[in-house]
Amino acid sequence: MSVKLTEEMLTALPDAQGHFGAFGGRFVSETLMDSLMTLEREYLRLKKDPEFQATFDKDLADYVGRPSPLYFAERLTRETGGAQIWLKREDLNHTGAHKVNNTIGQALLASFLGKKRIIAETGAGQHGVATATVCARLGLECHVFMGAEDVQRQSLNVYRMKLLGAKVHAVESGSRTLKDAMNDAMRDWVTNVDDTFYIIGTVAGPHPYPLLVRDFQSVIGRETRNQSLEKAGKLPDALVACVGGGSNAIGMFYPFLTDESVQLYGVEAGGLGIETGQHAAPLCAGRPGVLHGNRTYLMEDENGQIAGTHSVSAGLDYPGVGPEHSWLKDIGRANYVSVTDDEALQAFRMLTLVEGIMPALETAHAVAYAVKLAATMDKDQMVVINISGRGDKDIHTIAQLDGIEL
Amino acid sequence: MSRIEGVLQTLKGQGRKALIPFITAGDPHPDETVGLMHAMVDAGVDIIELGVPFSDPMADGPVIQLACERALKHGTSLRGVLAMVSEFRKTNNTTPVVLMGYLNPIEAMGYEAFADAAVKAGVDGILTVDLPPEEAEQIAPLFAQRGLDPIFLLAPTTTDERIRAIADHSSGYVYYVSFNGVTGAAKINVDEVAAKVAHIHKLTALPVGVGFGIRDAETAAAVGRVSDGVIVGSVLVDTIAGNQTDIVALKRALTDLLNPMREALDSLAS
Numbered sequence: 001m002s003v004k005l006t007e008e009m010l011t012a013l014p015d016a017q018g019h020f021g022a023f024g025g026r027f028v029s030e031t032l033m034d035s036l037m038t039l040e041r042e043y044l045r046l047k048k049d050p051e052f053q054a055t056f057d058k059d060l061a062d063y064v065g066r067p068s069p070l071y072f073a074e075r076l077t078r079e080t081g082g083a084q085i086w087l088k089r090e091d092l093n094h095t096g097a098h099k100v101n102n103t104i105g106q107a108l109l110a111s112f113l114g115k116k117r118i119i120a121e122t123g124a125g126q127h128g129v130a131t132a133t134v135c136a137r138l139g140l141e142c143h144v145f146m147g148a149e150d151v152q153r154q155s156l157n158v159y160r161m162k163l164l165g166a167k168v169h170a171v172e173s174g175s176r177t178l179k180d181a182m183n184d185a186m187r188d189w190v191t192n193v194d195d196t197f198y199i200i201g202t203v204a205g206p207h208p209y210p211l212l213v214r215d216f217q218s219v220i221g222r223e224t225r226n227q228s229l230e231k232a233g234k235l236p237d238a239l240v241a242c243v244g245g246g247s248n249a250i251g252m253f254y255p256f257l258t259d260e261s262v263q264l265y266g267v268e269a270g271g272l273g274i275e276t277g278q279h280a281a282p283l284c285a286g287r288p289g290v291l292h293g294n295r296t297y298l299m300e301d302e303n304g305q306i307a308g309t310h311s312v313s314a315g316l317d318y319p320g321v322g323p324e325h326s327w328l329k330d331i332g333r334a335n336y337v338s339v340t341d342d343e344a345l346q347a348f349r350m351l352t353l354v355e356g357i358m359p360a361l362e363t364a365h366a367v368a369y370a371v372k373l374a375a376t377m378d379k380d381q382m383v384v385i386n387i388s389g390r391g392d393k394d395i396h397t398i399a400q401l402d403g404i405e406l
Numbered sequence: 407m408s409r410i411e412g413v414l415q416t417l418k419g420q421g422r423k424a425l426i427p428f429i430t431a432g433d434p435h436p437d438e439t440v441g442l443m444h445a446m447v448d449a450g451v452d453i454i455e456l457g458v459p460f461s462d463p464m465a466d467g468p469v470i471q472l473a474c475e476r477a478l479k480h481g482t483s484l485r486g487v488l489a490m491v492s493e494f495r496k497t498n499n500t501t502p503v504v505l506m507g508y509l510n511p512i513e514a515m516g517y518e519a520f521a522d523a524a525v526k527a528g529v530d531g532i533l534t535v536d537l538p539p540e541e542a543e544q545i546a547p548l549f550a551q552r553g554l555d556p557i558f559l560l561a562p563t564t565t566d567e568r569i570r571a572i573a574d575h576s577s578g579y580v581y582y583v584s585f586n587g588v589t590g591a592a593k594i595n596v597d598e599v600a601a602k603v604a605h606i607h608k609l610t611a612l613p614v615g616v617g618f619g620i621r622d623a624e625t626a627a628a629v630g631r632v633s634d635g636v637i638v639g640s641v642l643v644d645t646i647a648g649n650q651t652d653i654v655a656l657k658r659a660l661t662d663l664l665n666p667m668r669e670a671l672d673s674l675a676s
Contacts, residue, residue: 017540026540027509027538029464030559030563030564030583033561033568034564183464186464186465187465190465191591192586194586290508291462291510292462302514303514303515304460304484304515305461306462
């Protein structure tokens with residue numbers, strides 16, 4: 001079932017309570033409600049404020065280095081033998097991933113709201129680094145919550161955050177990954193709500209976060225749309241992006257939602273295989289529930305307890321997903337698929353060897369699916385992969401899998 | 407009149423304050439919860455808040471997080487908690503029981519199935535920490551039709567407009583969270599609580615229970631002086647954590663904590 005989306009339908013979402021159809025909303029304890037409502041009010045005001053938008057655009061240009069290139073991967077295309085494969089190079093952004101688009105925007109919001117203390121959760125550490133970076137630039141106190149397991153597997157990013165002056169809190173509770181980092185960030189926020197701004201890194205969480213993160217990340221899709229028309233003379237036939245919480249994917253998809261001819265593919269972490277249960281693919285294999293302030297597809301057991309997840313990539317190792325993706329799945333506008341750890345690792349090696357571009361392990365999931373997809377398409381068709389981040393941070397993980405001590 | 411309203415009205419008539427303990431169901435073991443509930447009734451409590459364990463208790467501090475982990479390790483589910491309440495009701499038909507927890511286990515069971523099962527088990531009130539009234543439009547009528555009291559939180563950050571709106575959606579009592587923070591933190595400021603509760607009393611006729619930060623007879627009395635009841639949680643759950651294997655000692659320890667609170671509250675009676 002697919003619905004033809006119009007501009008009018010899109011501008012009506014989320015609704016006043018933050019719903020995308022049956023998903024989204026604001027499921028938090030009462031202490032946070034006033035802050036969320038203030039944030040929503042101020043954001044909706046600033047969204048229309050030319051000064052705020054001009055500052056945001058200038059920072060994206062001069063500090064992040066936008067626009068990021070849309071690159072034709074000629075050799076990868078030849079090797080694949082199908083549709084033209086193009087890469088949207090978010091890995092070339094300052095700090096090496098798409099995450100900074102959002103942290104620039106939210107830090108700007110924090111400044112307008114007069115909040116001096118910033119908290120953030122992080123999985124792979126890319127959002128933590130991007131948050132610590134903007135805090136260093138603006139002179140804001142920065143606390144990053146990170147699952148203890150992720151602190152280990154992403155030690156390079158932990159050290160980067162420390163160099164940037166952030167305090168990294170290793171979270172020992174629960175599964176010691178991204179969801180637990182988010183729990184502890186929420187606990188800190190509820191305790192320090194008067195002076196603290198919570199920079200959420202993905203399009204999940206209570207309203208208005210899915211809205212504002214999507215807006216800040218939509219620069220990816222807007223640029224891709226213009227660059228496609230300019231360089232290829234047409235819109236792409238398919239867009240492929242990895243989905244953990246789903247911020248790089250929504251940023252890529254959103255400006256194309258009304259372009260019916262553009263197929264959208266969100267790639268979840270299939271881990272050891274969907275059939276093993278050891279994965280992080282709520283859209284492929286979960287069901288709707290409520291976690292971290294919003295209703296969305298979740299991985300849970302029959303009693304509504306959140307299930308453990310597995311992915312080789314820390315950034316995708318999350319049992320939920322942004323509510324707008326849940327909505328896009330249910331109305332049939334976007335396709336959600338998964339690839340396994342092994343497929344992602346192969347894709348990492350392939351892109352590195354064939355194009356000299358080392359993608360993040362998260363991104364490698366999108367590469368793996370896009371190559372399979374392109375092979376089934378005609379040579380005159382065009383696939384764009386969102387290269388959401390670079391792979392330097394994952395070199396220890398790769399080396400370890402190769403049995404090499406660095 | 408609901409069982410909760412009845413108990414609170416009787417107490418009010420006597421000039422007394424409600425003592426409301428919280429424990430996590432299934433902690434230290436599902437077989438012990440009903441016995442602990444009876445022991446607390448014997449120690450003089452008025453209403454029991456029974457925590458439904460959740461894997462990701464975002465509004466709770468480490469003490470209740472660990473209690474959730476212990477309960478879940480022994481397979482405690484929402485259905486299991488309802489079975490405990492049924493068992494409790496076999497010999498106690500007077501003490502109200504409020505289930506306190508997070509929304510997702512209720513979503514997984516289904517709103518209507520849960521509401522039916524809760525009434526059947528003898529549950530009186532439902533407090534869902536991550537469900538503000540704005541998101542309760544579907545579930546609230548199901549509770550109302552069955553005489554279940556929906557209990558919502560008020561916080562120091564709650565505006566007057568919201569206090570009125572939340573009170574409109576509540577019955578039984580409202581639960582005032584005494585400070586910005588998670589359960590088990592020790593940062594209660596009694597003067598601030600007194601001022602805010604007095605203000606809440608001007609905006610709603612509902613009784614106001616105060617929780618978070620009440621750990622002993624002294625804090626119970628100080629908060630009881632300005633409210634209609636005190637909710638005591640983490641200090642009890644911490645006691646359970648320290649006496650997981652010796653249940654006789656555990657019941658004695660809980661009684662030793664609750665007795666002085668009861669006495670301190672009753673000494674306020676006018």
